[in-house]
Amino acid sequence: MKTEIYAHRGSSLQAPENTMAAFQLAFQQGAQGIETDVQLTKDNIPVLIHDERVNRTTDGKGYVKDYTFKQLKQLDAGAWFSTEFAGATIPSLEEFLKWIGGKPLTLNIELKNNKIDYKNMETIVYDLLRSYDLLDRTILSTFNPNSVQRLRRISQHLNCALLRSRKKRQLISYAKELGANAIHIKYRLLSKSLVQQCKQQRLHIRVYTVNHPKQILRCLDLDVNGIITDVPNIAISYSRKV
Ligand code: G3P
Numbered sequence: 001m002k003t004e005i006y007a008h009r010g011s012s013l014q015a016p017e018n019t020m021a022a023f024q025l026a027f028q029q030g031a032q033g034i035e036t037d038v039q040l041t042k043d044n045i046p047v048l049i050h051d052e053r054v055n056r057t058t059d060g061k062g063y064v065k066d067y068t069f070k071q072l073k074q075l076d077a078g079a080w081f082s083t084e085f086a087g088a089t090i091p092s093l094e095e096f097l098k099w100i101g102g103k104p105l106t107l108n109i110e111l112k113n114n115k116i117d118y119k120n121m122e123t124i125v126y127d128l129l130r131s132y133d134l135l136d137r138t139i140l141s142t143f144n145p146n147s148v149q150r151l152r153r154i155s156q157h158l159n160c161a162l163l164r165s166r167k168k169r170q171l172i173s174y175a176k177e178l179g180a181n182a183i184h185i186k187y188r189l190l191s192k193s194l195v196q197q198c199k200q201q202r203l204h205i206r207v208y209t210v211n212h213p214k215q216i217l218r219c220l221d222l223d224v225n226g227i228i229t230d231v232p233n234i235a236i237s238y239s240r241k242v
C-alpha cells in the first residue's frame with residue numbers, strides 16, 4: 001500500500017496546531033489522515049490539545065484536567081499563533097469526529113496519557129469513536145505501554161499503535177506482545193532493517209515528525225505505512241511524484 005500522509009496536529013506549520021482551522025487546511029491540502037492529541041478535562045470530556053497544560057497554545061494557564069469543558073472553551077487557542085486565528089477554541093474530540101465523519105480521512109488519535117494516566121481515557125475515547133462509527137478508519141496511538149494493553153483488552157479489532165521516541169531492543173516483539181498492530185516511531189529511529197522486519201512481522205510502521213524533503217523522500221523510498229508531518233502539502237507533493 002502507498003505511504004499515507006498524516007497531518008501532525010493538523011497542518012500545524014500554517015495554522016495553530018490542533019484547531020479546526022489546522023484540520024480543515026490539512027484536508028484541503030490533500031492529507032490522507034490527521035493526527036491529533038487527546039487530553040481529558042475535569043468533567044472527563046476528551047479535548048484536542050497536545051500539552052497537559054494550556055499555557056503554550058492558549059491565553060490561559062494551568063492543567064487541562066483542572067478545567068471543566070465549559071471553562072476550557074472560553075480560552076483562545078489561535079491568537080498565540082497569529083491574529084488571523086484569534087477566537088479559535090480547543091476542539092472537543094466529538095466536534096472533530098462530527099467534522100471528519102463525511103470526509104475520506106483516516107484518524108490517528110493519540111492518547112496523551114504518558115504523563116498523566118487519565119482514568120478511563122481508553123473507554124471514553126473508544127465509546128465515542130464507536131458511537132460515530134469511526135473505528136474502522138481510526139488508529140489509536142500512545143506512548144504509554146499500559147494503555148496499549150488496555151486498548152487491546154477493550155477490543156481485538158481496533159487499530160492500536162505504540163509510540164516510541166527512544167531506542168528499544170526488540171521493539172517489534174515488545175509492541176506485539178503489548179497488543180499493538182503498529183509502531184509510530186520518531187524519525188531518528190528509522191532504518192531499512194526495521195521497516196523490513198515490520199513487514200515480515202505484519203506490523204505497520206509510521207514515522208513522525210517528518211518535515212524535511214530529504215526525510216520525506218527517505219520514508220517514501222522505504223515504503224513506510226505512514227508519514228506524520230507538519231507540512232502535509234509538501235509531503236503530498238513528493239508522494240505524488242513517487
Ligand atoms: O503521534 C506522533 C507524534 O505526535 C508524537 O509526538 O509529542 O508530537 O505528540 P507528539
Ligand code: MG
Nearest residue numbers: 035036037110
Ligand atoms: Mg501527537
